[in-house]
Amino acid sequence: MNNRFVDRLDFLASPMEKMGCDWNKVKAVLNLQLTLDARRKSTGNKKKGKKEHGIFQTMALMYGISGVFTALIVSSIPDSYVRVSLGFFFIFLMAALIMITDYSAIILDKQGQFILQTKPIDQKSLHMAKLLHIFVYMGFMTLVLGLPLLLLEGYHDGIQGVLACLLAYIGMDLITVVFTAFLYAGLLRVFSGEKLRDMIQYLQVGVTIIMMLSYQVFNQGIELRGATAHLSPAWWHLLLPSQWYASWMTTESGTLPILLKVTGFILPIGMILLYLKVLAPRFDSMLSRLDDNKEKLDSKKLEKSMNRQRLIAKVFTRNAEESAGFLMGYRLLKRERKIQLIVIPQLALGIIFPILIMMPILMRGTSLEQLQAMPLYYALYMTGFMILPLGIYGMKSEYFHAAWIFNALPIQSPNQMKRGLMKSFFVRYQLPVFIVPTLVFIGIYGLNALDEIASIFFLLCFFVRLNHRGFGSKFPFSEDIAAIQDNRSKLLRMVFLNMATITVIGLLHAAVNLILHASWIFLLFSLSIAVYAWETDRFLKKEQRA
Amino acid sequence: MNENPVLVIKDLRKSYIPGKPVLRGIDFSVYPGEIIGYIGANGAGKSTTIKLILGLLPIDEGEISLFGELLDPNQGDFKRRIGYVPEGGELYENLSPAEYFDFLGTLYELSPETTERRAKALMEIFDINGNYHNRIASFSKGMKQKILIISSMLHNPDILILDEPLNGMDANSVMIFKEVLSTLAKKGKTIFYSSHIMEVVEKISDRIILLSDGKVVADGSFEQLSEQNHEASLEGLFNDLTGFTDHQELAERFVRILEEEA
Numbered sequence: 001m002n003n004r005f006v007d008r009l010d011f012l013a014s015p016m017e018k019m020g021c022d023w024n025k026v027k028a029v030l031n032l033q034l035t036l037d038a039r040r041k042s043t044g045n046k047k048k049g050k051k052e053h054g055i056f057q058t059m060a061l062m063y064g065i066s067g068v069f070t071a072l073i074v075s076s077i078p079d080s081y082v083r084v085s086l087g088f089f090f091i092f093l094m095a096a097l098i099m100i101t102d103y104s105a106i107i108l109d110k111q112g113q114f115i116l117q118t119k120p121i122d123q124k125s126l127h128m129a130k131l132l133h134i135f136v137y138m139g140f141m142t143l144v145l146g147l148p149l150l151l152l153e154g155y156h157d158g159i160q161g162v163l164a165c166l167l168a169y170i171g172m173d174l175i176t177v178v179f180t181a182f183l184y185a186g187l188l189r190v191f192s193g194e195k196l197r198d199m200i201q202y203l204q205v206g207v208t209i210i211m212m213l214s215y216q217v218f219n220q221g222i223e224l225r226g227a228t229a230h231l232s233p234a235w236w237h238l239l240l241p242s243q244w245y246a247s248w249m250t251t252e253s254g255t256l257p258i259l260l261k262v263t264g265f266i267l268p269i270g271m272i273l274l275y276l277k278v279l280a281p282r283f284d285s286m287l288s289r290l291d292d293n294k295e296k297l298d299s300k301k302l303e304k305s306m307n308r309q310r311l312i313a314k315v316f317t318r319n320a321e322e323s324a325g326f327l328m329g330y331r332l333l334k335r336e337r338k339i340q341l342i343v344i345p346q347l348a349l350g351i352i353f354p355i356l357i358m359m360p361i362l363m364r365g366t367s368l369e370q371l372q373a374m375p376l377y378y379a380l381y382m383t384g385f386m387i388l389p390l391g392i393y394g395m396k397s398e399y400f401h402a403a404w405i406f407n408a409l410p411i412q413s414p415n416q417m418k419r420g421l422m423k424s425f426f427v428r429y430q431l432p433v434f435i436v437p438t439l440v441f442i443g444i445y446g447l448n449a450l451d452e453i454a455s456i457f458f459l460l461c462f463f464v465r466l467n468h469r470g471f472g473s474k475f476p477f478s479e480d481i482a483a484i485q486d487n488r489s490k491l492l493r494m495v496f497l498n499m500a501t502i503t504v505i506g507l508l509h510a511a512v513n514l515i516l517h518a519s520w521i522f523l524l525f526s527l528s529i530a531v532y533a534w535e536t537d538r539f540l541k542k543e544q545r546a
Numbered sequence: 547m548n549e550n551p552v553l554v555i556k557d558l559r560k561s562y563i564p565g566k567p568v569l570r571g572i573d574f575s576v577y578p579g580e581i582i583g584y585i586g587a588n589g590a591g592k593s594t595t596i597k598l599i600l601g602l603l604p605i606d607e608g609e610i611s612l613f614g615e616l617l618d619p620n621q622g623d624f625k626r627r628i629g630y631v632p633e634g635g636e637l638y639e640n641l642s643p644a645e646y647f648d649f650l651g652t653l654y655e656l657s658p659e660t661t662e663r664r665a666k667a668l669m670e671i672f673d674i675n676g677n678y679h680n681r682i683a684s685f686s687k688g689m690k691q692k693i694l695i696i697s698s699m700l701h702n703p704d705i706l707i708l709d710e711p712l713n714g715m716d717a718n719s720v721m722i723f724k725e726v727l728s729t730l731a732k733k734g735k736t737i738f739y740s741s742h743i744m745e746v747v748e749k750i751s752d753r754i755i756l757l758s759d760g761k762v763v764a765d766g767s768f769e770q771l772s773e774q775n776h777e778a779s780l781e782g783l784f785n786d787l788t789g790f791t792d793h794q795e796l797a798e799r800f801v802r803i804l805e806e807e808a
Contacts, residue, residue: 194681291684302679306644310658324652327645328638335640335681401636405697407602408632409653410625477638 006031009132019276021125029116029129033106034136063145066094071148073219080157081250082231084164086218087149088242091142092172097211098141099134099176100204101341106134107184108200108290127280131177138173157249167264168245174268175241178275185279185286192289201337208345216349216356233257241267316423321413325420325476329394333428338481339393347433350386354379354437368444377441377449380434380456381506387430388460388467389494394425395473396481403478414474415537421476423534426464434460451519452509458526459505463498465533469540470494550614551575552705552736553599558608560594568594570760571608576738578704581731583751584740585780587788590757592740593633596707599738600630613704626654629698633709633740639683643669643693646682647700654701661700668696672719687714695723706730707738712746724750748780758788 006027013023037056070090077083107130116126146169153161184200191199233256237243244264247257309330310323317323333339357379361371397403411417438457442450470490473479513519533539553576561567569591576582586592597603599610601619610617612624638646643665651661669675672692674685682690691714698706706727712720727737727750741747747754748768756764756771764771764787768780777783785791 194684297679299679302642302644306648320652320655324649327652328641328649331645332638332640397638397640399636399638399640402638404632404635405637405650408600408625408628408630409650410622411653412622 005136006034012132016128019124019128021128022122023125025121025125026129026132029121029126030132030136033129033133037137060141060144063094063098063141064147067091067145067148070094070145071152074149075152077229079230080153080161081246082229083156084149084153084161084168084249085231085243085246087152088168088172088246089240090215090218091146091149091169092176092242093211093214094145095138095142095172095176096180097207098145099138099180100207104180104184104200104204106130106137107181108287123284124281127284131280134177135173138177139170142169142173161249164245164248167248168242171245171264171268172241174272178268178271181275181279181283185283188286188289193291196290197337201340204341205344208341209348212345212349213352216352217359220356220359233260238263312427313420316427317420319416321411321416322420322423325417326424327420329421329424329476330428332397332477333394333425336397336481338398339396343390343393343429346386346390347429350383350433351436353382353386355440357382372445372448375449375452375510377445377453377456378506378510380437380441380453380460381502383433383437384460384463384502385495385499387433388463388498389470389491390429391422391425391464391467392471392491392494393481394421394476395471396479397477398481400478400480403475406475406478415540418468418471418474418476419534419537422465422468426461430464451523452513455509455519455523455526458523458530459509462526462530462533463502465530466501466539467494467498470497549578551577551611552613553738554609554611555595555599556609556611558595558598558605558610560591560598560603560606568760569598572757572760572762574755574762574765576736578734578736579731580753581727581737581739581751583747583754584738584757585742585744585747585754585784586757587790590788591760592757593709595757596630596632596709596738596740599707600625600628626701627704629701629703629706631694631698631706631708631711634713635694635709637682637690637693637697639685639690640681642679642681643696644678646693647697650697650700656701664700665696668699671722672696688716688719691715692719703735705736705738707740709740710742711739712741712743744780744784754780756784756787763787 009027009030010023016023016026070087074083074087074090077086117123146165150162150165153165155161157164183203187196187199187203232252233243233247233250233254235256237247237256237260241264244260244267247260247264250257309327312330313323313326317326354376358371358376361374361376406414406417434457438453441453445453470493509522512522555572555574558569558572559567560569568589572591572595584592584595594603598605599612599617601617601624604619605617613627615624617624641649644662647661647665648658651658656664666675666678669678669692672695674689674692677685677689682693685693691711695711698708712723715723724746727739731737731752739747739751751768753767754764754771755762764775764783766774771783772778772780775783775786777786785793
């Protein structure tokens with residue numbers, strides 16, 4: 001991403017000038033933004049000798065890996081139309097996800113806008129630069145994401161497959177970007193201030209969850225039915241952009257495939273024109289509503305809820321420092337948008353995972369009696385893999401610079417406070433996720449397996465505490481949430497460590513039950529280590545205890 | 547000064563990089579009721595001193611005594627009697643003042659009722675009441691600064707350490723705040739005031755300590771110092787003592803560059 005790349009866009013100069021934009025200024029702004037993007041570094045602890053990549057490179061690598069997985073998943077499908085239908089659908093979802101999570105910041109950026117507006121550059125050129133910035137990024141990421149599928153199609157269907165892919169990626173990018181802009185415009189009309197930010201947040205979490213779930217469900221579906229699947233163009237495909245482009249690969253003829261192909265051309269072009277004519281001139285002034293905070297708050301109600309939170313803290317904590325940490329966590333965690341964006345989809349996956357494991361069994365038409373004969377509740381451990389290390393996000397914050405306050409306060413034991421925070425994370429996020437599948441299993445197996453299911457539940461609670469070993473910092477909310485790179489590699493290590501330990505414990509659990517028939521003893525054991533672990537710092541590393 | 551000093555600093559030395567000392571032996575004592583203007587050029591070691599007093603950094607050499615006891619950074623109790631406003635201090639903006647103060651109150655061992663009563667009353671004086679339950683993120687810069695100031699005083703500390711505390715505050719609030727400081731000093735509280743705005747320091751402090759190059763180069767009341775150095779303003783004094791004299795020449799050059807042909 002350097003000057004040369006932006007210079008290649010010079011072919012846009014004359015249409016841009018016709019629209020009333022100053023192309024040189026558009027280029028200057030675009031150049032600046034792209035340079036900034038490429039340099040945005042992970043701000044975490046810099047280790048010596050470790051090569052540093054910008055966040056951009058890390059993201060590209062991540063999407064590249066997702067792209068390879070997508071291609072691998074669909075590669076087992078022999079029918080070209082079914083294959084591209086699913087492949088495009090995945091990529092469309094991913095593009096929506098990229099747009100909504102990564103680039104909302106660009107659409108909704110006011111800070112940069114504010115700085116640039118004081119310089120002699122007109123609103124129109126500025127907006128165009130912003131739009132191009134998003135397209136360049138989306139285009140690049142989609143290409144990284146879609147390249148494996150494109151190669152696969154090239155192998156199967158030759159030039160026709162490659163062209164269909166390229167067309168699909170361009171079309172889907174246009175639709176995603178413009179649709180998101182319209183969606184935000186709609187939200188901007190209805191909401192304002194913090195409420196608006198919350199709505200955008202829900203949207204992001206929603207899209208992420210849909211994305212993760214459909215990935216899982218489709219993956220399972222393809223494994224089961226992939227080899228024999230057949231699909232014909234249907235009228236409802238007109239509602240699904242990925243199908244417009246998939247229709248290039250169908251062998252069927254008739255009006256519908258033609259209609260789909262035409263829609264794939266007309267709609268994106270129509271949408272972008274509509275955007276430029278109608279929305280673009282107004283969008284930036286609409287953004288001011290982001291800072292409009294005229295919410296009327298019911299202070300009586302809020303004070304009551306603060307008192308209720310204090311009561312909850314009393315139940316779960318033992319002393320003032322622990323309770324201060326707990327309350328801070330309890331209140332901050334529900335508002336830290338970036339933490340939620342990462343954590344909530346994982347939690348959703350954690351809830352759904354054990355159920356997903358049972359899906360193939362249920363699809364075979366297994367009866368309840370047959371089901372009860374199988375100890376499927378061991379799948380509860382699966383929930384654990386995902387949920388256990390998440391508490392590490394409680395150490396992070398968008399406002400980590402505010403952590404100076406901990407040093408100014410008379411804190412006797414930072415560990416007490418950290419434990420308070422971890423308890424709040426556990427109560428707010430992890431506990432509910434353990435409870436839901438646990439209840440589902442108790443519903444299926446009734447009281448017969450209650451002792452075993454409860455044992456697993458308590459073991460998971462114990463493991464949550466054990467995972468706190470990996471959390472380095474002295475104080476909660478003191479690390480930069482934007483240091484994605486560090487987060488991911490550390491998290492991945494912890495997930496693997498969890499998998500290993502839990503597998504051993506799970507086998508041990510099964511062995512104790514099968515050989516000794518001592519499930520009640522195991523229950524007692526798991527309950528006591530869970531309680532013990534949460535009441536002591538013994539399971540933390542030595543330096544953390546100091 | 548027959549009272550015991552609240553803060554004694556003896557031959558304090560600190561360097562982050564070996565061989566490049568930031569503090570090169572600082573000595574002074576601070577007594578109850580004093581308002582100290584702690585000034586110095588960028589990089590002179592002001593913030594380092596403050597961090598050392600709060601126990602945030604290990605001391606290389608020398609000693610700091612607070613309230614008659616040698617400072618022990620591993621022990622947090624002395625912070626109960628200190629109020630601190632850091633320069634550009636940030637807040638957990640996802641919290642409301644109510645929640646932030648509640649957190650501080652718990653750690654200062656104030657009851658929730660006391661915290662709420664004090665915080666609300668102080669916010670009213672600063673004319674930002676009605677925002678008690680709004681998220682701090684939605685506040686203006688001046689409002690945030692007021693929250694910082696209230697945070698530093700909620701527990702009625704004996705020493706206030708203030709680093710550019712007026713950042714972004716409106717003139718009326720500044721006037722209240724200055725009045726508050728002198729009233730507190732009269733009641734025997736100590737104020738350690740660090741700033742780059744010389745006019746304010748000159749007016750507010752009854753003793754000025756000027757740091758240059760890691761050493762105390764001046765220590766006394768403004769009147770004493772200006773007599774010694776024949777300077778009518780603290781700004782002039784500051785320039786004199788930090789050895790900076792060519793500001794006029796530099797300014798002229800600055801303007802000349804702008805006037806050159808484009």
